Amino acid sequence: MSMPASAAIDAAPSAPSPIDADERLHTLDILRGFALAGMILVHFHQRLEKPATGVEDLIGWFVWIFVESKAWGTFALLFGVGFAVLLRRLEARGTPVVPLYLRRLAGLALFGIIAQVGLGFHVLFGYACWGLVLLAVRHWRTRTLLVLALVAACARPFVAEATTLYHWWTATPLPPDGPNLWAGTEATARLTHYGATLAARWALFLATAPQRWRDFLPTADLTLFILGLLAVRHRVFDEPLRHVRLIRGWAAFGVLSWALWWTVLRNLPDVPAPALDWPIRSAFGVVQDQWLTFGYVGAVVLFLAYRPRWIERLRPFGVAGRMALTNYMLQAAVFDVLGSAWALDLKFRPYVYIVAAPLLFAAQAAFSAAWLSRYRFGPLEWLWRCMTYARVQPLRRERGAPAPMVMSAG
Numbered sequence: 001m002s003m004p005a006s007a008a009i010d011a012a013p014s015a016p017s018p019i020d021a022d023e024r025l026h027t028l029d030i031l032r033g034f035a036l037a038g039m040i041l042v043h044f045h046q047r048l049e050k051p052a053t054g055v056e057d058l059i060g061w062f063v064w065i066f067v068e069s070k071a072w073g074t075f076a077l078l079f080g081v082g083f084a085v086l087l088r089r090l091e092a093r094g095t096p097v098v099p100l101y102l103r104r105l106a107g108l109a110l111f112g113i114i115a116q117v118g119l120g121f122h123v124l125f126g127y128a129c130w131g132l133v134l135l136a137v138r139h140w141r142t143r144t145l146l147v148l149a150l151v152a153a154c155a156r157p158f159v160a161e162a163t164t165l166y167h168w169w170t171a172t173p174l175p176p177d178g179p180n181l182w183a184g185t186e187a188t189a190r191l192t193h194y195g196a197t198l199a200a201r202w203a204l205f206l207a208t209a210p211q212r213w214r215d216f217l218p219t220a221d222l223t224l225f226i227l228g229l230l231a232v233r234h235r236v237f238d239e240p241l242r243h244v245r246l247i248r249g250w251a252a253f254g255v256l257s258w259a260l261w262w263t264v265l266r267n268l269p270d271v272p273a274p275a276l277d278w279p280i281r282s283a284f285g286v287v288q289d290q291w292l293t294f295g296y297v298g299a300v301v302l303f304l305a306y307r308p309r310w311i312e313r314l315r316p317f318g319v320a321g322r323m324a325l326t327n328y329m330l331q332a333a334v335f336d337v338l339g340s341a342w343a344l345d346l347k348f349r350p351y352v353y354i355v356a357a358p359l360l361f362a363a364q365a366a367f368s369a370a371w372l373s374r375y376r377f378g379p380l381e382w383l384w385r386c387m388t389y390a391r392v393q394p395l396r397r398e399r400g401a402p403a404p405m406v407m408s409a410g
Contacts, residue, residue, distance in 0.1 A: 025237055026311045027304050031297060032078055032324045033317025037361045038071030040331060044353035047339045052350050059350035065262065066292075072123065073293030075324075076221045079127055080228020081237065083134050088232065098135065100388060105131050107387035111325065111380065117201045119332040120340070130222050134229060142230060149226040152218035154286065157279035159217060164275040194342040220290055240305040247298045254294030257287045316365035323368045323378030330364065373397075 045063040052060065086104075090097050105128045112125030137148060167173065191197040236243045265281045282288055304311055311318070320327055337343040348356065371378060375395050377385060385393045 026318060027237060027240075027301055028078060028081060029318040029321035030304065030311070030314050031074060031300055032321030033314075033319070033365070034296075034300065034321075035071045035074040035078070036320055036324060036327050036331070036364070037317065037357075038067045038074070039328070040360050041353075041357045042068050042071055043331060043335045044348060044357055045350075047335055048346060048348050048353065050347040050349045056350050059354050065289075069290040070293045070296055073220075073224055073290045074297060075123075076127070076224035077228045077231075077293060077297060079131070080134065080225035081232050082228075083131065083138075083225070084229040084232030087138055097138075101135055103390060104384070104388040105135075107384045110387075111329065111384070113205070115329060115332050117205050118198065119329075119336045120201060121332040121336075124328075126221065130218065130225065133218070133222060134225055137226070138229070142233065145226050145230055149223045150286070152222040152226065153220050153288070154284050155217045156219060157282055157284040161276060161279040161284070168272070168276070190341050192341045194340075197340065197342050220285070220288060224293070237301065240301050244302065247302055250294045251298030252295075254291040254296075254298070258289055258292035258295070260287050261289045316362070316369075319368040319372060320361065320365040322372060323381060325384060326378035326380040327364045327368065329380060331360075334360070 041063055045060055045068070049060060083101075086101070087097060090100065108131070109125055109128035112123070112128050115121040115124050137145060140148070191200060231237060234243070234246075236247065240247060261282070265283060265287060268277075268281055271277055271280065279285075304314075338346050368378070374397055375382070376397050377393070377395060382393060382395050
């Protein structure tokens, strides 16, 4: 999930290698750090929250409304950004893109399987699968990619609505929806032996492999991948002050979509067939709560563009973001140990985890800073680069060389 962030070109096209540490855009690492901090809060809320009432319950509501899907959305957008920057650099050097990028996705898929089967977290494997689409459409025109992004957002709601209408009209039962990944993961967490939990998660992973036509339909993640690709193509992150109107426009769209969903769409009256509700209440994918991601990203990008001195003040987020893959996997391990019955099986009241979440992020930021003072890449970032470039990459920082603020994952 860590990604390259500049157009710097290496001089030796015959030996592709990662962009060096001091060539990264600060804003992208800071955004990645914010997303990591948000995901810690979300994981406490989703996996370790003890039921609460009254004022304390408002903490869970806050996480649900303002943080939950937006932290994932930021990572999805940055995944598209990372692909586009890597593509830009490789093509500028004349390096073949396809084999290198396929190895990159294969490495991400491997991490995804480890996270899903070993730790019960299932985002990375899906990123690796849908990342193949970016490879196929990377040279499409901007307007065509915008249409594809819209189709990706709307595909599942439209198909679900059409399917439900057909079965409702013909009075035939809807087909079973198949195993629910999150519910299955929660069920495995109740096993008191890690070996049994691991076996159950592996069975769940095989059971939730694409088995139905719906599994092959794109989601909002692909929409965000494509928009990240387009943002790099038009140098939005490289030159934000030249794109202020564009950034503000997308941010306003995100805020308005989020507000419209919470105040109007989710409160629409019921329709005759219950399964018809959710596509209508998402305006068939066009208006989504998750689009608040654009508001958050736009605000951070413009804030740092106008006030660059804050880049140093937000250094803890930047250094954590430089090791986003490592920190994500560490988060997954921590929450699996804290919340699973085979380990500690803890639950926390919101008043506790609203304090514990910043402390855990601070620990990750401190670890990242200490590691990067000695090494050029995070441990998993380094391993991913070795897979991507099919050769061992230098890891240790030269003695006496200062650790830069940001570092690339290309």
